[in-house]
Amino acid sequence: MTARRLFGLACLLPLVFAAAQGARSAAQGEGAARTPVVTLEGQALAVPVSLAPAGPLVALAPLVNALEGTLARDAESGSWTLTLRQAPERPIVLAPGSSVVTVGDDIVSLSQPVNLGDGGPQVPVDFLERTYGALAGYAFEWRPTEARLAIGRRTARQVPVAVDVVHLQETTTVVLQFGEMPRYRLVETPAGVEVEVLSDRLAIPATPVIQDPLVQSVTVEPQRVRIALAPGARAESYVLENPFRLVFDIHATDLAQPAGPAFTPPSRPSGVRTIVLDPGHGGAETGAIGPGGAAEKDLTLQLARALADRLASHLGVRVVLTRTADALLPLASRTAIANQNKGDLFVSIHLNSSRGAGAHGAETYFLSAQATDPRAASAAAAENAAAAGALPPTEGEADPLYDLQLILWDLAQSHHLAESQRFAGLVQQELNQALALRDRGVKQAPFRVLVGAAMPAVLVELGFLSNPDEEKKLGEATYRAELVEALVRAIGRYKESVEQTAQPAAPAPAGPAAGPAQPAQPGKPQGQPPR
Amino acid sequence: MNRRAAGLVLAIALLVVAGGLLWWWARGRDGELAGAEGPPPGGTGKRMTLEATLYFPGPQGGLVGERRRLETTDVPAHQVWSVVRAALVGPQNDALARSFPEDVKVGAVLIGPEGTAYVDLRAPERPDPPPGGSTAEMHMVYGLVNSVTESVPSVRAVALLWNGSQRLTFTGHLDTSRPLAADRSLVAR
Numbered sequence: 001m002t003a004r005r006l007f008g009l010a011c012l013l014p015l016v017f018a019a020a021q022g023a024r025s026a027a028q029g030e031g032a033a034r035t036p037v038v039t040l041e042g043q044a045l046a047v048p049v050s051l052a053p054a055g056p057l058v059a060l061a062p063l064v065n066a067l068e069g070t071l072a073r074d075a076e077s078g079s080w081t082l083t084l085r086q087a088p089e090r091p092i093v094l095a096p097g098s099s100v101v102t103v104g105d106d107i108v109s110l111s112q113p114v115n116l117g118d119g120g121p122q123v124p125v126d127f128l129e130r131t132y133g134a135l136a137g138y139a140f141e142w143r144p145t146e147a148r149l150a151i152g153r154r155t156a157r158q159v160p161v162a163v164d165v166v167h168l169q170e171t172t173t174v175v176l177q178f179g180e181m182p183r184y185r186l187v188e189t190p191a192g193v194e195v196e197v198l199s200d201r202l203a204i205p206a207t208p209v210i211q212d213p214l215v216q217s218v219t220v221e222p223q224r225v226r227i228a229l230a231p232g233a234r235a236e237s238y239v240l241e242n243p244f245r246l247v248f249d250i251h252a253t254d255l256a257q258p259a260g261p262a263f264t265p266p267s268r269p270s271g272v273r274t275i276v277l278d279p280g281h282g283g284a285e286t287g288a289i290g291p292g293g294a295a296e297k298d299l300t301l302q303l304a305r306a307l308a309d310r311l312a313s314h315l316g317v318r319v320v321l322t323r324t325a326d327a328l329l330p331l332a333s334r335t336a337i338a339n340q341n342k343g344d345l346f347v348s349i350h351l352n353s354s355r356g357a358g359a360h361g362a363e364t365y366f367l368s369a370q371a372t373d374p375r376a377a378s379a380a381a382a383e384n385a386a387a388a389g390a391l392p393p394t395e396g397e398a399d400p401l402y403d404l405q406l407i408l409w410d411l412a413q414s415h416h417l418a419e420s421q422r423f424a425g426l427v428q429q430e431l432n433q434a435l436a437l438r439d440r441g442v443k444q445a446p447f448r449v450l451v452g453a454a455m456p457a458v459l460v461e462l463g464f465l466s467n468p469d470e471e472k473k474l475g476e477a478t479y480r481a482e483l484v485e486a487l488v489r490a491i492g493r494y495k496e497s498v499e500q501t502a503q504p505a506a507p508a509p510a511g512p513a514a515g516p517a518q519p520a521q522p523g524k525p526q527g528q529p530p531r
Numbered sequence: 532m533n534r535r536a537a538g539l540v541l542a543i544a545l546l547v548v549a550g551g552l553l554w555w556w557a558r559g560r561d562g563e564l565a566g567a568e569g570p571p572p573g574g575t576g577k578r579m580t581l582e583a584t585l586y587f588p589g590p591q592g593g594l595v596g597e598r599r600r601l602e603t604t605d606v607p608a609h610q611v612w613s614v615v616r617a618a619l620v621g622p623q624n625d626a627l628a629r630s631f632p633e634d635v636k637v638g639a640v641l642i643g644p645e646g647t648a649y650v651d652l653r654a655p656e657r658p659d660p661p662p663g664g665s666t667a668e669m670h671m672v673y674g675l676v677n678s679v680t681e682s683v684p685s686v687r688a689v690a691l692l693w694n695g696s697q698r699l700t701f702t703g704h705l706d707t708s709r710p711l712a713a714d715r716s717l718v719a720r
Contacts, residue, residue: 077646079643095608098640099638099639100639107690354670356589358591358592359666446706448699448700459665
């Protein structure tokens, strides 16, 4: 190679690099060459849009003026709060540099972070879809070839709904299964209860023929479902997910009872007749896995089945299992099953694990006060108030029934927490006395499965699967039988103490409630398959 | 020009190209900082050293604090990001354990006006958090919640996301659907 050729190559290389950089810059600037526009129903809006590599960023402040709302900055945290006129109860918090925003109580992850421009925050299109789209009925479409963000008003969704009515054991259950979750609210009417659909339309199914002592009719209209109740009946509702279902449990009430809120504060339990056992985890959710391969979900099911048999035969109580097979069951459904079965005691059975090398022993949890804070109480009270026909008040509006629900829920939770703590102490005592386990004590935690249980409820951890010695012991039937017997004794002591305390205050009327508890199906615990 | 001079020019040119390529490559690799998926939030804050306490599982099952000095800025979101990133990288004390596997990184951080920090944990290869018992879950969640609330004074509660999504629970026990305040009862005595 000659010196001249080498010199030529040397000069060429920087030129090639510069050309590559230039081509890259040109490619990035291609979109910027065309000025993006925003239109609302075809009319141009003066809303700046900048083109970022991950998609367009829209100036929020001028858009808020056009679509109605307010945008305010919090100086301390550096975040901005957007309040839509159409949904003021769900403020939206965003911050420059963050791809996470909150919409009311929901947390939303965006395709790219919010940017801070000269005129305030700039947001990606999916932010607009999750806010003005979901809450105010607007539709957003980014058209890259036109460099145009087209905004329109969305037509109402057509949501399929199926109606199922079942009457079992003096309770009628009405299940409304929706094709997708609608925006709705519950309204009490003189005839019963209605589900009012807010921005969607229901596809009307074939009308079921209702022959039921508590439900006179279920009528589906495009904007509402009407459930007409028999005189004296009352409805309690809850939600199940995947698929989304609204479930109404309808009970007969004393017809002579004066009209008032459907929710009644709990009295001290007069007996322990129904015990709900919850084998932790199941299905794809394995729970802890021991170093030897033992799965928590399998052992908890074995323990719960054995405990159910012993409780039914030894204490003569009705026992309900939240699952009887290796199936995934949402946590909310577990307490819903307990509430639906009018459980007097809820025991969630688990095995523990830790990344700490030496952790071992048993511990018993009840719900922490943090999980019963005003926000949780407010949510629960809203559900109870809705069941009673009242709606959560909007800001600045007083609603005596809603306030009453808050107070009653708080009272109920305080009562159940005290009983849960007492029962947890008995469980821990029996485990300590019977087994050579390290006493890890009674503890509190905001465990999801205990939230919403309308009865004393505990979660018991019967040992550490992550500890090889305890994993080995848990694999032995005789050791599991010892654990079961300790739990039977704890439940028996609790049952006895409740019934002894209740007797002086409530002289025994005729019937099973005050006498020795009778099993609904002696020796046969009832399984509750997932809905 | 002689052969030697041409060789020198070629070497300089190659160095310029290599340096440029290295700079170009490194600019796109910010996201692979240990414990972090992307650059810190908060833009241009004033640089500072944060005295932080990071909590990790101890040998007997309680959380144990480890004092650290973290380089960050005066922007609270950046401070939270720095604390979470350092906690995810793991303890310096060999007697303590990591709360999360190595591939879990800190993503976006948002601080609401009420002092709640929303922290997105990213692990693209893991649709769900690693399974475990309640103690392992509490170590994961409260290891971060306690570290952040104790180290960043303006943060009162922490809400954790997994791969951008809010979860009712991480591994089937704790209610992670809402912000959590620190739980000092989990700290080993």
